[in-house]
Amino acid sequence: xxxxxxxxxxxxxxxxxxxxPKTYQSYKNSNIMKKTIFAFLLVLMIMPAHAQVNDLSExxxxxxxxxxxxxxxxxxxxxxxxxxxxxxxKVKAVYKTSALKLFIGEGKPYTSPDGEKRKGVQMQxxxxxxxxxxxxxxxxxxxxxxxxxxxxxxxKLTKADTYRISNIYKVxxxxxxxxxxxxxxxxxxxxxxQKTYSDVTQKNIKIYIMPENDFVLGQHWSVRLGDxxxxxxxxx
Amino acid sequence: MTRxxxxxxxxxxxxxxxxxxxxxxxxxxxxxxxxxxEKLLQGRxxxxxxxxxxxxxxETWQGRRTENPADTALRAKYIATxxxxxRFSDGxxxxxxxxxxxxxxxxxxxxxxxxxxxxxxxEVVIDATLAQKPQRVKLYLATxxxxxxxxxxxxxxxxxxxxxxxAAENPYPVLSPIDxxxxxxxxxxxSYSDGRFTQMFGPDYHPDRLSMLAVLLKNRLLQLNKxxxxxxxFFTVPGWSFTIERKEKKGSFNTGWLISKLNKMx
Numbered sequence: 001x002x003x004x005x006x007x008x009x010x011x012x013x014x015x016x017x018x019x020x021p022k023t024y025q026s027y028k029n030s031n032i033m034k035k036t037i038f039a040f041l042l043v044l045m046i047m048p049a050h051a052q053v054n055d056l057s058e059x060x061x062x063x064x065x066x067x068x069x070x071x072x073x074x075x076x077x078x079x080x081x082x083x084x085x086x087x088x089x090k091v092k093a094v095y096k097t098s099a100l101k102l103f104i105g106e107g108k109p110y111t112s113p114d115g116e117k118r119k120g121v122q123m124q125x126x127x128x129x130x131x132x133x134x135x136x137x138x139x140x141x142x143x144x145x146x147x148x149x150x151x152x153x154x155x156k157l158t159k160a161d162t163y164r165i166s167n168i169y170k171v172x173x174x175x176x177x178x179x180x181x182x183x184x185x186x187x188x189x190x191x192x193x194q195k196t197y198s199d200v201t202q203k204n205i206k207i208y209i210m211p212e213n214d215f216v217l218g219q220h221w222s223v224r225l226g227d228x229x230x231x232x233x234x235x236x
Numbered sequence: 237m238t239r240x241x242x243x244x245x246x247x248x249x250x251x252x253x254x255x256x257x258x259x260x261x262x263x264x265x266x267x268x269x270x271x272x273x274e275k276l277l278q279g280r281x282x283x284x285x286x287x288x289x290x291x292x293x294x295e296t297w298q299g300r301r302t303e304n305p306a307d308t309a310l311r312a313k314y315i316a317t318x319x320x321x322x323r324f325s326d327g328x329x330x331x332x333x334x335x336x337x338x339x340x341x342x343x344x345x346x347x348x349x350x351x352x353x354x355x356x357x358x359e360v361v362i363d364a365t366l367a368q369k370p371q372r373v374k375l376y377l378a379t380x381x382x383x384x385x386x387x388x389x390x391x392x393x394x395x396x397x398x399x400x401x402x403a404a405e406n407p408y409p410v411l412s413p414i415d416x417x418x419x420x421x422x423x424x425x426x427s428y429s430d431g432r433f434t435q436m437f438g439p440d441y442h443p444d445r446l447s448m449l450a451v452l453l454k455n456r457l458l459q460l461n462k463x464x465x466x467x468x469x470f471f472t473v474p475g476w477s478f479t480i481e482r483k484e485k486k487g488s489f490n491t492g493w494l495i496s497k498l499n500k501m502x
Binding site for chain 1: 272274277278280282283285286299351352384385386387388462463464482484491
């Protein structure tokens with residue numbers, strides 16, 4: 001049902017030719033050759049055909065996903081420290097800066113890769129109250145500040161092992177994807193450390209894989225995080 | 237004798253320290269941390285892409301590539317889990333007959349969903365403000381191929397009460413044949429609140445909602461405030477259409493992006 005007028009690459013094979021090795025040249029007109037090609041195509045047809053939304057090799061895709069996973073891990077670790085009460089304001093300021101550096105524009109207004117001026121990384125926070133979903137929009141900087149200033153005596157942020165990184169999509173000269181992670185938040189109050197709040201949030205984070213050039217690494221691909229959709233789940 | 241006394245003293249000292257350490261740990265552990273339920277998180281359909289991957293049996297619930305994607309029985313099982321059980325379960329762990337029929341047709345026909353298909357549409361409901369009045373705008377988006385490997389979403393249509401400026405019946409002309417002699421000052425006195433004024437655009441007038449939307453957005457007359465909801469409609473399987481929405485259910489594997497509506501098209 002794809003009506004794209006441009007050349008389609010299905011299953012990694014070009015439509016126009018198969019680029020056969022020279023050793024097969026002598027068998028071009030033979031029945032054996034035709035049967036071999038037919039069998040090869042038959043095998044490939046039963047393989048899952050993934051959306052061809054990028055020009056990356058499987059190795060590159062996995063490398064980018066691994067790097068994105070590392071950046072996400074760093075972000076989650078930073079959040080744990082910002083929410084924890086045992087760290088001083090100075091330590092939290094350092095980790096807040098470190099967390100912001102993981103994001104495109106470092107939390108400040110920026111020009112996106114498509115040339116659009118953006119206000120700064122935004123978070124859309126959805127929550128369920130009395131069965132009704134409410135949504136709020138807040139800048140990443142403010143979200144981190146709010147996390148630091150939470151009134152709880154103790155805060156525990158537990159990250160889940162389960163996460164998912166979507167397919168990587170080509171967008172002009174860079175690539176984009178989405179990472180879905182989970183975090184459990186527990187707030188404790190009073191001397192008895194009574195748990196007064198608990199939720200598990202799903203965070204859908206936009207990922208940018210962009211070409212960058214700097215003095216140390218030269219030309220390289222950089223992974224940065226973008227807007228975040230936060231969904232409060234019912235799985236407590 | 238003195239040596240034995242010292243040894244007993246050391247043992248008692250170590251024992252006392254161990255007891256104190258255990259008591260301290262017990263006190264610290266009062267802040268009990270219960271980790272998230274990983275099985276539930278694996279089971280939920282976290283992304284639309286994950287819905288598509290499970291529908292096609294490209295991916296398992298654990299997020300790994302399926303070993304045998306041609307396994308029709310397994311595929312039927314996976315598709316069954318993508319239905320919102322609250323609407324499509326018969327209460328005995330099975331799908332209702334209509335859903336079973338759909339699954340059979342999908343599996344029997346080998347129908348797959350693909351991102352680049354033109355047979356799925358996103359419906360985005362947005363809370364907006366027009367002239368300081370709250371409005372609801374519904375956008376319909378589809379994927380568009382820009383270049384090899386490159387796609388984007390484009391808005392194909394828009395709906396909402398503010399766009400109801402259809403050509404309306406009017407037995408009398410809005411602009412009189414003689415209005416040119418008075419400098420068309422009548423234009424300043426027309427009632428634009430009902431739709432009858434559209435008669436002055438002539439019989440060939442057909443409202444173009446996307447152009448209306450573009451004008452309103454460009455001139456900042458329409459403020460988009462909040463994404464109220466997002467749904468996806470699929471028309472890939474012949475004779476059927478279905479809608480997926482994000483559903484949150486407490487302590488359930490049947491949660492996330494699920495089929496919320498199924499229509500058999502006549």
